[in-house]
Amino acid sequence: MNTLMPKFRAALLAGAVALALSPRMAEAQNIAIAIGGSVTSLDPHFYNASPNHSAAAHFFERLTEFDSSAKLQPALAKSWEAIAPDVWEFKLRPGVKWHDGQDFTAEDVAFTIKRAPDVPNSPGGFGAFVRGVKRVEIVDPLTIRFHTPGPYPLLPVDFASLFIISRHVGEAATTEDYNSGKAVIGTGPYRFSSYTPGNRVQMTRNDAYWGGKPDWATVDFRIISNPGARTAAILSGDVDIIDTVPTSDIPKLQQEPTLQVSSIQGLRLIYLAADRSRDENPVFVTDNNGKPLARNPFNDLRVRRALSIAINREALAERVMENTAKPAGQWLPPGTYSYNPDVTVPVQDLDGARKLLTEAGFPQGFRLTLHTPNDRYPNDAKTAQAVAQMWTRVGVQTTVDALPWSTYSVRSNRQEFGIRLMGWGSLTGEASYALVNIMGTYSQETRFGANNSGRYSNPGLDALTVKATSTLNDKEREKLLQQAVKMAMDDVAIFPLHQLVNTWAVKRGLKHEPRMDERTRAMDIKPSES
CATH class of the missing domain: 3.10.105.10 (Dipeptide-binding Protein; Domain 3)
Known part of the structure; x- marks a missing residue:
């Protein structure tokens, strides 16, 4: 017995090390997402298209936000009210930092309102979401007022479609600077790592995020346009979630023991x-x-x-x-x-x-x-x-x-x-x-x-x-x-x-919250242990 115990302990230790270093355990803090639509730019004001929104939402945030059921929620603005028939006042969230450490203030919001409708060569931009703003008034660093041409009840709703960018970075930035990553300095839960057009966007966790530590250390946000290739990627375990599941593949994926199907009326x-x-x-x-x-x-x-x-x-x-x-x-x-x-x-x-x-x-x-x-x-x-x-x-x-x-x-x-x-x-x-x-x-x-x-x-x-x-x-x-x-x-x-009907296929054990707006985001996927 005495001669066998050291060998048994060594084997047990080796097994524990092997388990600790297994691919699944090593990747426990990483998430791989595959979407069907192509991300055409990381400039959050270049093109109003769902794939671009999904990618940008990891880096940038809005004053207001829709939840998964399309209900309006606070985001970078903690509150808002109409203080006159033609004036909206927004109180901004304190303590928010840009990825480079600078403070988020009303100056950034005012700059965004000016920049969003006039991005050169935009194939479908964001001017409609600021059409209700006649004049911007900065009251203090965390208070901003929007004067409208007349009563305009939908301004908080409009702002839920407009990503806020930083003035200190954005003033000199072009769409090409966003696509290179140089200007992707947001307030969001993830930081830019790389972008390969037509292929993938890679990002890392923003540990200083105001909303708390994000769940994933890294996000591999892939573009797999071919429906069959997307299904193959989730079946092989190459990715953790896919969107726009091919309709013919849904029955097969529902029967797959390692997967679950997540859906909601879109x-x-x-x-x-x-x-x-x-x-x-x-x-x-x-x-x-x-x-x-x-x-x-x-x-x-x-x-x-x-x-x-x-x-x-x-x-x-x-x-x-x-x-x-x-x-x-x-x-x-x-x-x-x-x-x-x-x-x-x-x-x-x-x-x-x-x-x-x-x-x-x-x-x-x-x-x-x-x-x-x-x-x-x-x-x-x-x-x-x-x-x-x-x-x-x-x-x-x-x-x-x-x-x-x-x-x-x-x-x-x-x-x-x-x-x-x-x-x-x-x-x-x-x-x-x-x-x-x-x-x-x-x-x-x-x-x-x-x-x-x-x-x-x-x-x-x-x-x-x-x-x-x-x-x-x-x-x-x-x-x-x-x-x-x-x-x-x-x-x-x-x-x-x-x-x-919006449908995703997700690795079993992960918790996914499907969204009516069809966005596919790392923030809507939780690790199984959470």
Whole structure:
């Protein structure tokens, strides 16, 4: 026995060391995330797109913030109140430090308000979120007032979409400085390590974070655009969580003992947007012989209605999306503030569509190309293909051109497509977010239409939107927004298709809080021991 005990203790010690150094134990404080959408910039004011928001949220913060259920919460502002009908006062959180150790103050907020709407070459910026600010007044380092043109109840909601950047870094910084990491100096829970466009963003824990020590020492935030590759990555254990789970893979992942599926009804609408920027010679639209058209058919309401009722939205949701989406006739799901129950999902009517096309002067239809991303939204290219078949059945011969999001998004915002498939998440949970950004008449002066890639314009709708967003009474404002929803849908401002159910696959044992705004963040994932 005496001769065996030393060997037994040595073996026991060796086993303990091996356990301590096992890969899973060594990586216990590290998290690997894979998202499907491409992060096109780390400049938090360059492009209002969900993947960019998800990445930037690790480094930068906002005055207010939406929680996972789209409810407004304090963030860098600890409180706010309307001290006059046209003045909002925000009290800023004390003790907040930038990553370089300097104090966060009202000067940084004022600088952000000035900088956000004027980022050079932005394909879809943040001007809409500061359009309610007429003048900024700094009362003291932790108190700031925003003077509005009139009553504007949505200012705290708008600010939940605007990341605050530091004045001392940002004044001399360009978008390229953010992409290199030089200017990624935020107040958030993680610090910048590296960024490889189209591949990954790497970050480390900010131990001085005002909100407490973050859970993860390092975050490997990867971009895996190919759906099959994302599923393979979570199955192999290469990553800990993936978003936009391919619908066909959900049943398999639900049965996988090492994984769990996390989901929530989302706020994102998948829709089609037609080019309204041209009156004649529309791009990617021709007659049946391939010759240019003298007039833009999308400017004719009868054509827009025909294309809308040619679509079988129930079939898209059930077959293409495999019941992971709900058919939509407007851009908010039922039960949300300003959802209009009188605006129903259009019913497919092929004969009615043909009749409308004939009335519009296209009895034989015409030809068009439907552009779509192929790596941004669940089944985006498949959805476009299904719509193309439906339109072809009513005489609108449709082909599909599917592109990577990094290319597609830039071209779309340059009005290079005739009609395109898009997605929009109304993360405020109310109608004005889309009315201002994707249906408001594009204007740098009014800061409407920042994401209105089709350049739709309806002055009556703009006026109703302004009236609604200036109405303080919640019930009265909701009625006005519901009127605006009906006006927009009657005019087929966009073609709603379906609303997504947001789905993630997560390693079993991790605790993930799914978000209605579909953001994928390290802050929403907790270690199993917590």
